Amino acid sequence: MLALLRQPALPHCLGLAALVLLAAPRRAPQQSPATEPLSGLWETLGTRSRPGRKELITRGSLTPPGGRPRPVDLSGQPPRNGEAVALLPPLAASRPARSHLGGQDPGLHQPTRGHLPLRVPAAQLRRLGPGSAPRSSDQGAAPRTSGRPSAPDASGQGPAPGRNPGPGAWRRALLRRVERLADPVARGLAAALCLGDRSHLPRGLADLFTRTGTRHLLAVSGLHVGLMVLLLALPARLLRRGSRGRWGLSSHRGLSAPAGNGGPARHLASFLRASLILALIPLTGGAPPVRRAALVLALAGLAPILPGSSGLRRRPDALSLWSLALLWEVLANPLAFDSLSLKLSYSATLGLILGAGPLDRLLARRLPFLGPIAPIGPLADVRRSCWRVPLGLLLRGLRGSLAASLAAVGATLPLTWPTFGEWSPVGPAATCLALVPVALMLASGWLFIAAGEANPLAEALGAAFTALSRFLVTSLELWDRLPGTPTPLPPRPVPLLWLAVTAVFILLRWPGGRSAAGRRHLARAAALAWGLLLLPWAAGPRGLEVYALDVGHGTAVLVRAPGEPACLVDAGSRDRPGVAREALAPLLRSWEVRELTVILTHGDLDHAGALPWLVARFPARLWAGAPPPPGMTSGFPDERLDLVRGRCGLPARRPGPQAPALVLLRGLDQTGNEGSRSLEVAWEGRRLLLTGDAEGAGLAAQLRAGWLTGPLDLLLLPHHGSETPHFGPLLTATDPTLVWISESGTPHLGTELDRRRLPWRATGPDGPLALFLGPRAPLPDGG
Numbered sequence: 036m037l038a039l040l041r042q043p044a045l046p047h048c049l050g051l052a053a054l055v056l057l058a059a060p061r062r063a064p065q066q067s068p069a070t071e072p073l074s075g076l077w078e079t080l081g082t083r084s085r086p087g088r089k090e091l092i093t094r095g096s097l098t099p100p101g102g103r104p105r106p107v108d109l110s111g112q113p114p115r116n117g118e119a120v121a122l123l124p125p126l127a128a129s130r131p132a133r134s135h136l137g138g139q140d141p142g143l144h145q146p147t148r149g150h151l152p153l154r155v156p157a158a159q160l161r162r163l164g165p166g167s168a169p170r171s172s173d174q175g176a177a178p179r180t181s182g183r184p185s186a187p188d189a190s191g192q193g194p195a196p197g198r199n200p201g202p203g204a205w206r207r208a209l210l211r212r213v214e215r216l217a218d219p220v221a222r223g224l225a226a227a228l229c230l231g232d233r234s235h236l237p238r239g240l241a242d243l244f245t246r247t248g249t250r251h252l253l254a255v256s257g258l259h260v261g262l263m264v265l266l267l268a269l270p271a272r273l274l275r276r277g278s279r280g281r282w283g284l285s286s287h288r289g290l291s292a293p294a295g296n297g298g299p300a301r302h303l304a305s306f307l308r309a310s311l312i313l314a315l316i317p318l319t320g321g322a323p324p325v326r327r328a329a330l331v332l333a334l335a336g337l338a339p340i341l342p343g344s345s346g347l348r349r350r351p352d353a354l355s356l357w358s359l360a361l362l363w364e365v366l367a368n369p370l371a372f373d374s375l376s377l378k379l380s381y382s383a384t385l386g387l388i389l390g391a392g393p394l395d396r397l398l399a400r401r402l403p404f405l406g407p408i409a410p411i412g413p414l415a416d417v418r419r420s421c422w423r424v425p426l427g428l429l430l431r432g433l434r435g436s437l438a439a440s441l442a443a444v445g446a447t448l449p450l451t452w453p454t455f456g457e458w459s460p461v462g463p464a465a466t467c468l469a470l471v472p473v474a475l476m477l478a479s480g481w482l483f484i485a486a487g488e489a490n491p492l493a494e495a496l497g498a499a500f501t502a503l504s505r506f507l508v509t510s511l512e513l514w515d516r517l518p519g520t521p522t523p524l525p526p527r528p529v530p531l532l533w534l535a536v537t538a539v540f541i542l543l544r545w546p547g548g549r550s551a552a553g554r555r556h557l558a559r560a561a562a563l564a565w566g567l568l569l570l571p572w573a574a575g576p577r578g579l580e581v582y583a584l585d586v587g588h589g590t591a592v593l594v595r596a597p598g599e600p601a602c603l604v605d606a607g608s609r610d611r612p613g614v615a616r617e618a619l620a621p622l623l624r625s626w627e628v629r630e631l632t633v634i635l636t637h638g639d640l641d642h643a644g645a646l647p648w649l650v651a652r653f654p655a656r657l658w659a660g661a662p663p664p665p666g667m668t669s670g671f672p673d674e675r676l677d678l679v680r681g682r683c684g685l686p687a688r689r690p691g692p693q694a695p696a697l698v699l700l701r702g703l704d705q706t707g708n709e710g711s712r713s714l715e716v717a718w719e720g721r722r723l724l725l726t727g728d729a730e731g732a733g734l735a736a737q738l739r740a741g742w743l744t745g746p747l748d749l750l751l752l753p754h755h756g757s758e759t760p761h762f763g764p765l766l767t768a769t770d771p772t773l774v775w776i777s778e779s780g781t782p783h784l785g786t787e788l789d790r791r792r793l794p795w796r797a798t799g800p801d802g803p804l805a806l807f808l809g810p811r812a813p814l815p816d817g818g
Contacts, residue, residue: 072161073122074100074121075099075100076097076098076118076119077095077113077118077120078097078104078117079113080094080095080096092610093109093113094107094108094109094152095107095109095113096234097120097153100204106152107122108153109155111156112157114162115165118162119162119165120160121163122155122159123160127153127154128152128154132585132586132611132612134621134803136622136625205318206230206320209484210230213226216497216500216501218504220240221501222235223237223240224240224504225500228477229477229480229481229484230318230319231254231319231322231325238666240508243515243668244511245521247461247462247511247520248520249469249511251466252466254322256325257324257380260315260325260328261328261332262470262474266477308333322376323377324376324380327380331360353388357381360381375450383443386445387443387446389540390442390544391442392438394441394442394543395439398438406427406430406431406434407427407428407430408423433467433468437467440466444463445536445539446540448532452527453527456526457522457523457524457652459522461514461520468510469510469511476504479496479499479500480500483496483497515668516669523620523623525625526621526624531568534564573627576597577597577809578596578809579596579695579723579807579809580594580805580807580808581805582594582803582805582806583775583798583805585618585798585803586607586608586611586618586777587608587779588610588755588778588779589605589608589610589641589642589755590636590641591603591619591645591777592604593619596718597718599689599695600626600628600688601626601631601632602631602716603633603634604714605634605635606643607639607640607641609640614645619645620652628653630656631649631653632657632697633646634699635662636661636711636712636713636726636727637706637727638662638664642727646664650663651667651670654671656688657686657688658672658674659685659699660699661711662675676699678712680703681740682698695718696717697716698715699714700712700713700714700715703733708727708728709729709730711726711727711728711733720811724749727753728755730754730757731761734765735761738761738765738768743765744768747769748772749771750769750774751776752776753765756777756778756783756784756785757783772794773796774794774795775796780800785797
């Protein structure tokens, strides 16, 4: 193998083949019902009743042995928390929310939908007893109704004696030890960073990491394994130093090893370090990035002491090893090239190989203060080495980590841009500054987990981990206050992304002795490519456009017109996941809008549930109506416009003769459905009325006051098309040309609308709805 790697043409062939696999388009995942039972431990998250039916729906979490939690929507009586259950096939995921872009191909890389909850009726649930989840090898077999439990005992110290526990049982036992932390933030971060379980994170904390570009710190990967290796290197070095004098191993010829590969103490330290690194694979869930990094670092640590390694002095070529590892992994699993995790891992590694060094040298020239400190200051003052050397090393480490973070982000940009559609400009800086607290949290977290309850150091370690957790979260909250965290990315051609990123890395690696003219031409091509990527492509609205998204039992309507790029009326659902991520955000990114006009009719979940995530990406320039829902931390304007009852005109984004007129209406000053608002939109002779959930006294008050008048081009029926005694007077007063209903199923009022010969459409049977209205032609004189 070493002889093959010495061939000059082979590294280029390996690199070319690996790059072709890395840039191959990722196929959209096929969502087919599962044909095998799924078993694990149940945890209830919340309950609700299905709209229009007397059926209880329980949202729960099912955690397979050694796997990640899976959300489940269960009908009927739910099991108890901690009870082991089995879900019988076929298992199908819930229908996600959709916009009118759902039938198109917005990008070559589509995110997986493993987060969608499974829809399970009561007949497909089998209870296995308290804590008796079958092993992962029993997943394909029929579920057992009895048997000896394999979960750890209640003390959390480990599996019960006399059993043969697997890695999953030990991992669950360690998770029980993490629960001793009283602070929920510290408890969630300890489970995520040390054991790879993010199900304990408090609500909204994971999105804070996402908005600041540090989400990769939560997922145990090669970065965490590398930090653990650095933490383990210090005791190993002390062990090698101690072997020379304290234990006297080097003084005996019979115990000394050849000079090429060290003595017994070095062998012991290397094997101990490699064993601890490999133990991270099952204890952290065995994710592919952890397996790759742990195997590589363990073999790298064992390589110098292997037999026959004393005569090898040749340094391996990093690019050749990278190419060979990628090809080997794809040959071992031909479907691996379709994995986004593999593409991100190898792209980031390639960026580190090619760009970390040049970027570090570039930062050293541009930012000279990030490096060693001169012994003599500008005023001829002598600087003491006791603080000068450690501070210089710290600044040098920050510069290197910043260069590595920039290289990894740039190399993965062609994958993350079309897949996630957002990035955080502060991500590289926030990552390099967070490495020190994350490394200390890994050390203190593992020491806390390893210490038992009776250990006197456990309390001190827990307090240290809690303080570090609070410091990390507070620093990220400060980063989150900066503008552009995160920045939505509009859809762009993937080949153009690869071309722009490749040109930048070629410029970084451009040899100094090569043609300067060629470098200038390449720099111009790179600037042109990046200009095409960053300049706006989307055209503004030429008329009044209305979009009602398919969100099931809920409402999410977008309106735009000349002078109003995007006006959002409600955003939520009770039975459809992904309203913000998979329906609203792709539509807004395709319009290339930066901020929204938000109209919230009332604060129920089916009207406001998606607003915290969405407004954090697209800040609200104007908020009118009900107050924001709990949990909204960013994107909310300083003032909110609302009214007690009556009509209230809203300021236009771009005042002018062609700007639409937005009018807020409210019948009663009370909470709940009857106090919800309605929005009237008028533009160039066109009129729309988008109602909330007021269907009783609140709707009657608006009709009596004469605020609901026609004719209308579009009427969105109140309360998802539910039956109301004011349905007839509403149609008579507004005289709509078209009626829309936002509902998960076929509305009951469809028959009455057909009898009245009124055209109508509903999001349940028809999917996402879209309407384009041009300016109404003026009436002729005397007409």
